[in-house]
Amino acid sequence: MRRKLEMSELIFRLLSYLLLTMFAVACLYPFVYTLSSAVSGYNEVRDSTIVLLPKNVQFDAFRDVFNDNVFWNAYTNTLFLTFYGTIWEMILSVLGAYALSKKRLLFRKTFNFFLVFTMWFSAGLVPQYLNYLATKRAFQGIGIMDDKWLVVIAMGMQAMNIILLRNAFEKVPSEIEEAAIVDGATEMQVLSKVYLPMSKSILATVALFFGISRWNGYFWARQMISSANEQPLQVYMRLRLEEYSDPELTTNWQLSHSYAPDSVIYALIICSIIPILVIYPFIQKYFAKGVNVGGVKE
Amino acid sequence: MDIKAADYLIFDEESGTYIENPEQIVRDDVEKHYWRNVAKTVIKDWRLYLMLVPMIAVFLLWRYLPMYELLGCFKQTEDAKTVAEQYYSGFSYFRTLLFGTGNAELSMQFMRAFRNTFLLSFYGLVFGFPVPILIALFFNEIRSNITRSIYQVLTYLPKFMSTVVMTSLVIMLVKQGSDTSGMQPGVISQMLSHLGLISTEAAYGGLLNNPAFFRAIYQISGIWEGAGYDSIVFFAAIIAISPTSYEAAQIDGAGKLSQMRYVVLPMIFSTIVIMLITRIGSLLNVGYEKVLLLYNANTYVTADVVSTFAQRNGIAGALKGMASAAEMLSNIIGMLLVIGANTIARKASDVSLY
Numbered sequence: 173m174r175r176k177l178e179m180s181e182l183i184f185r186l187l188s189y190l191l192l193t194m195f196a197v198a199c200l201y202p203f204v205y206t207l208s209s210a211v212s213g214y215n216e217v218r219d220s221t222i223v224l225l226p227k228n229v230q231f232d233a234f235r236d237v238f239n240d241n242v243f244w245n246a247y248t249n250t251l252f253l254t255f256y257g258t259i260w261e262m263i264l265s266v267l268g269a270y271a272l273s274k275k276r277l278l279f280r281k282t283f284n285f286f287l288v289f290t291m292w293f294s295a296g297l298v299p300q301y302l303n304y305l306a307t308k309r310a311f312q313g314i315g316i317m318d319d320k321w322l323v324v325i326a327m328g329m330q331a332m333n334i335i336l337l338r339n340a341f342e343k344v345p346s347e348i349e350e351a352a353i354v355d356g357a358t359e360m361q362v363l364s365k366v367y368l369p370m371s372k373s374i375l376a377t378v379a380l381f382f383g384i385s386r387w388n389g390y391f392w393a394r395q396m397i398s399s400a401n402e403q404p405l406q407v408y409m410r411l412r413l414e415e416y417s418d419p420e421l422t423t424n425w426q427l428s429h430s431y432a433p434d435s436v437i438y439a440l441i442i443c444s445i446i447p448i449l450v451i452y453p454f455i456q457k458y459f460a461k462g463v464n465v466g467g468v469k470e
Numbered sequence: 471m472d473i474k475a476a477d478y479l480i481f482d483e484e485s486g487t488y489i490e491n492p493e494q495i496v497r498d499d500v501e502k503h504y505w506r507n508v509a510k511t512v513i514k515d516w517r518l519y520l521m522l523v524p525m526i527a528v529f530l531l532w533r534y535l536p537m538y539e540l541l542g543c544f545k546q547t548e549d550a551k552t553v554a555e556q557y558y559s560g561f562s563y564f565r566t567l568l569f570g571t572g573n574a575e576l577s578m579q580f581m582r583a584f585r586n587t588f589l590l591s592f593y594g595l596v597f598g599f600p601v602p603i604l605i606a607l608f609f610n611e612i613r614s615n616i617t618r619s620i621y622q623v624l625t626y627l628p629k630f631m632s633t634v635v636m637t638s639l640v641i642m643l644v645k646q647g648s649d650t651s652g653m654q655p656g657v658i659s660q661m662l663s664h665l666g667l668i669s670t671e672a673a674y675g676g677l678l679n680n681p682a683f684f685r686a687i688y689q690i691s692g693i694w695e696g697a698g699y700d701s702i703v704f705f706a707a708i709i710a711i712s713p714t715s716y717e718a719a720q721i722d723g724a725g726k727l728s729q730m731r732y733v734v735l736p737m738i739f740s741t742i743v744i745m746l747i748t749r750i751g752s753l754l755n756v757g758y759e760k761v762l763l764l765y766n767a768n769t770y771v772t773a774d775v776v777s778t779f780a781q782r783n784g785i786a787g788a789l790k791g792m793a794s795a796a797e798m799l800s801n802i803i804g805m806l807l808v809i810g811a812n813t814i815a816r817k818a819s820d821v822s823l824y
Binding site for chain 1: 511515521524531621635729758780781802
């Protein structure tokens, strides 16, 4: 039998719906606004008269973005960094976390401290910068001229994600592993046939974290990639924004364009978030679970 | 360890003489051949140790090796030389930063950056920390799973936008207007000025050019970005509460507020403490990328943080040693904060993070 709600409970429930709706709308609104502004006309975007729906619709901003080779170049670079970066980080993290999760590992505490310490103390931007510069010279010395590989190999690797993986691996019952070893499984087979299938949700979560941070990476890519052709999408977007914030450049803009400079940025934002929006719903159910499983450890 | 003769010789009652203690011989052997035994174990189990190697190598090369470059804090910066070849200059950079020896302007900037770093984080803690807890409580009120999923998908979404996307949006939504060309300010500025929250001049001047608004913009965009996602942890703690606890409270006549106070709060308290420790620990760890993308020369007064100070002077500028010294000071204090917060929490409530 359903109990009648008390007054205070009813008020709180209504308040919850109201405030959550407001917050959800606030989360969604900038994206709707972005899409509307990307397809609105020059005057409307320049004067920010768009509130929700597009006015004076044009698709020239998108067309010009799609016709821009530099844009596709930047997009390919981002895909490259995300793909290889995530694979590189996942391989290293899974192997390391698996070894760390084993009680029989000698100096286990030392290795753990070695990881955790990097979460407490980092050398800072300037030493990191000098270190990457030295790495870049070393890479060029052995013939790796493409700075993208420097970003893939040297950057990323977050201790927090390795610890999430380690905690998940520690929860795999040791009986299953022993059964596999009795059946003659090697260390790699134990990892790939027992551990990985049993921790799918945390693997998906960590891969998502790595992938997103690769896709969104900006600062070090801008600092370390010297060739303009190798820059990823985020850097390209920021450079365009900086370029268009110069009023001198935009005075004669209207003569040759039907859309405002800002529409290009809005169009770029849409292009850069679409892959995330496509993957996100499929993986969202995993990460809520994964974070809950591994996040808080007492 | 003190070694006594009695450890080595025990009285054997059968033969009536003293014989060597076999246990102590084993113990001795283990101690004497400690490293040989370690090597044996590692060789026998080499696959496991090989798995660790790449991860350790990456952390050594690109996390720990930069710490060696910190030596530059005590040396005269010369770009042509490696940090090992540079000449020592003692604590001169620290004296300049802290007491203004030789360059009072730089010291003033550093102190300002340090204060801003602390204030941005502190306000984030005060205003940003409670919001995810509230959102988790609200999520708990939604009975239908589908409706809740929709709300969750929407509110987690901003977390996955890049800093560049987020800051570009902020920049354009509060952009400046101009009276002469009839250009209106950004849409958020217009709304705020219609509501009377900011003056028309402020809206036209561009909110990001005005130091008075930087902190508010930073915090609000931070809440927009992270509050939904950060609620996951609290929501997990709340749904773990057994429904019988609520029922018992309801039978005892507890209203919503009393249920919050006596059922929900005690159950999620340990989660709150852990998250609080993490936040306090990163109190001096402001997202420099976001500040770097949002600030400009007009707003240094409230926006410049230690990392951006270091970036401007050390990476864009030539004062590498000085910039390293500035960041090292802040990072060491940050580390002490983490360890301190963790120790206090462990003593006070048996909950600790590390």
